[in-house]
Amino acid sequence: MSAHPAKNSHATEHAGTEPANKKQKKDEYVLYYWGGIPGRGEFVRLAFEYAGVPYTNMQDSAKLLPTITDAAKCGHPPHFAPPALKLPSGRFLSQTPAILNYLAPKLGLAGDKEGEEAELERSSINQLVLTALDLTNETHDTHHPIASELYYEDQKEAAASRAKSYRKNRLPKFLKHFENVLATNPEAKTHGGAYLIGSSTTTADLVLFHVLSGVSYAFPKRMAALEKSGKYKHVFALKERVANEKAIKEYLASDRRRKFNNNGVFRHYPELDGEE
Template sequence: MRYELYYWPSIQGRGEFVRLALEEAAAEYIDVARAPSDRHGGVSAMIGIFQDAGHPHSPFAPPFLRAGKQLIAQTANILLFLGPRHGLVGQSETRRLWTNSLQLTIADMLTEVHDTHHPIGSGLYYEEQQSEALRRAEDFLRHRLPKFLAYFERVLADNPAGERYLVGNALSYADLSMFQMIEGLRYAFPHAMSGAARAYPRLIDLHDRVAARARIAAYLASSRRIPFNDTGIFRHYPALDRPAR
């Protein structure tokens, strides 16, 4: 099966968590909005899905994935679908649900990252809410980020199968997503993350091992990997990386 991934073509965003899973699985897929229009790609092809009134499950927003006749929306839901089909989650129901719960917690964390630079509204420019962003980023870096990272560090430490993976003794899509979170946080908040290796050694080790996996390393070095930029979820604003104390 060739999957069709629908996401904005110029940012990593939430679609990147799906891309990483597809790349690690060596799955055949097309990133539809990044494909040329003469190959039925482009943003217009993605928008066309929203306008397809005949589809009973039209998604609210990207990312969404077409797999045969199925159209699956929401990042965690897509990964819940892909995981068992590509060996990226344990076979037991307990492990599938636990992996999904970790992914949903990562989704909560990602929302809080976004809200550091857009705390009032997504329809406003950062410059229109900069004072509020400073306050939000300060609280996030002082309280929320350590709470999230300490939790996932503890999940690794308490894994009965060892400290190499978040779930069981093999890579899961939750590990790939945590890699992406660490990558994004280092880009957005290099000052705040400078001591992460000392404070969260298991998480940083997990990040480094994921980055070194052959398929992930090849993907990261390829043009398929969209660079971080100032329109995505992870944005580097120096003022927010050193919030006022």
């Protein structure tokens, strides 16, 4: 349902590429994603920002899809939708979880195990990323339950029903899961930090941080009530911890960080929110 922007997502898009930071070099990573929204590209940006690895945003909507869907331009296999990442070698990779699983060991975001244990740790991180992205999809579908090609206004009634179920059942179920993961992490206990796995920041932590930020933007009343319940202390501690990691803190304060808005995955429609 969600691997593409909604109909009006390009509204505030900037054309062309923009440098991610001053260290940018030619032939580095290039992220192909819509401009004007954090969107799913943000999960990839956060990994680069945390690691301090330069990347460029390619967000020219006239070239974006024609490039990544044409094997003559992007190589084989072509892609279904952005985000797609052009690697320094020129090869393209798409699908947020596939991009993150590829990058994680290269960016130091796949834990600190070695040999076969490293592969297992990376797979568990992949698992956690996928579950956090499932929550992203379900959050998106609260405002687009019927058809991604229609406007929200054309599916408001179904959206209200889906958001009600999301607030009451699905969102707490996901938070309970991540609280369980965080509270039972034996390595985080000894280090006193809120890490989903191991005792260092992984792509899973960054993805969960962004999903929680997005859900807080979209459903502020519900998230405030869930935080106040005291049932998800580790989850909200992770959100706080990641926001204050040096590189992330700097990024969030920079103009590289895009603001959430109602063209994106996470949208705030007051009528869909509620304390319960």
